[in-house]
Amino acid sequence: MKINPAKCVACGNCTYVCPMGAIYIDPLLQRATINRDECVECYACYNGLSKEVLPPSTVRFVRRTLANFRVRFEPEPDVCPTTAFEPDQLEWPRVVRRAFSDPRVPHESTGVSGRGTEEVKTNDVTDRVGIGEVGFTIELGRPGIGARFRDFQEMSRALAKAGVSFEKNNPISTLMTDVTTGDIRTDILNEKVMSAIIEIKVPVARTEEIMRIIWEVEKRIPTQVVIGVGVRCDADGEETMVLPILEKLGYNPQRAKTNIGLGRKVIRDLTNAAPISADKGAQPKEMVTA
């Protein structure tokens, strides 16, 4: 990402919206400036800020004048008043930052936008995590810290040492040079991303062992870890195998993503289905037609 200095009026809005805090107003240049080493190319600034077309030189004049009276020019907090952000042409290895950080960019390895795979979200169709198995999603970088691939390698090496296998369609797995050691290609180790997810699957009996490995690595890496534990429920919809283990380890899960088992191998043919009332359906509480 780059900021066009001819357009920027240094209003400072973008300094707050950058999830990495990588944008600042350079006191000498008097323009918003990006710390490229910290920027993860998530495009939150470019995609998230509303774009306006105020004339930059006029805005700068008004700002300077108002400042003399201790009055501040204050655009809405989520706009760039002069559309100063411009996408950069990203080349390898920097391009991996965007692939892992901008959720709208499909990752080449999975074809899915985002940082992981479908995990247990489609388990009712894929049967990826079966009875007696646990799928771990180990995410590094959130909230608002980011992680470098050398941090992921620290985690993947420790897990590989324990003999676990990585989900082959996961974007991180595809960047490993050796899945038996957890080594990640050396030319991207210093690249920083918003977050990414390492995915593994093990028998339930190894749950505690894996958790202890993660805890050990957490101490060595300068980022945040958040863990998801995916399991299959029994025929009654209950899950009594893994939760007790997690509770024994000191966790008290409050939130979960629950696959309610409606997926089928064949999606319903809607050719002759009764239509949904569009008018009735498209009127939310504060509906407007733009």
Add this chain to the structure above:
Amino acid sequence: MTNTLHRYGKAESFVDDYIVFSLPAKSKAAGQTGDALAAQKRFMQIAAEYKPASLGDALHGGSLRPTKSKSIFGHWGKRNKPNFKKVLEGMSKAGTMAAVFDSRANAEAFVKRIKEEDLGLSVNISSSIDNAKNACKHAGIPRHSIAYSLGFEDVGDNTPGKQAIMLSTMCGHGMLSINLAQKMMSFVKENRRTPKEAAETMARFCSCGIFNTTRARRILEDVRVGVK
């Protein structure tokens, strides 16, 4: 993907927060066949009948999106409002389609209706464990699989600024910065923005449309009066 799992907060903070989303199994190995996009359009059209707080298409965005002004007068114009019709009409490719509900009754009724529709799509509920369990019970569905969030390691319940984390993690891709959440909290406290305005400002950064403005407003009301 919507990355809905790791919203920060205790179970009671999800009392008005149900994300119900559908997705097809995309891998060839899954062997799923049929018109996933048509089924997802129906899923979203039905969702719109149950008064969702938001609808979101992970590819094109949610019901509140950033705007692009063509004239300088846009600077003084009114802000856009949630537009569900745009989400419904913009769906062009099967992916992750989400409906966010702020009412238990509406969420449970929608889940029951979707079960009856038998679309064949995978449907997930992202909320507190009990909220999802109750919705399944109401619809007469045994849960198939569950992904527990173990929470952010080392971020305790009494962490300073936890309300900023609660707001920020409502975009699971991290597009809503903690700094902006804190700025909006300050704006509400100073009465420079209403909780509604602040919530809508933040929602525009969530490109999947799963930010729950109702929950955000509630958190911001707490912030205003100093409830921790």
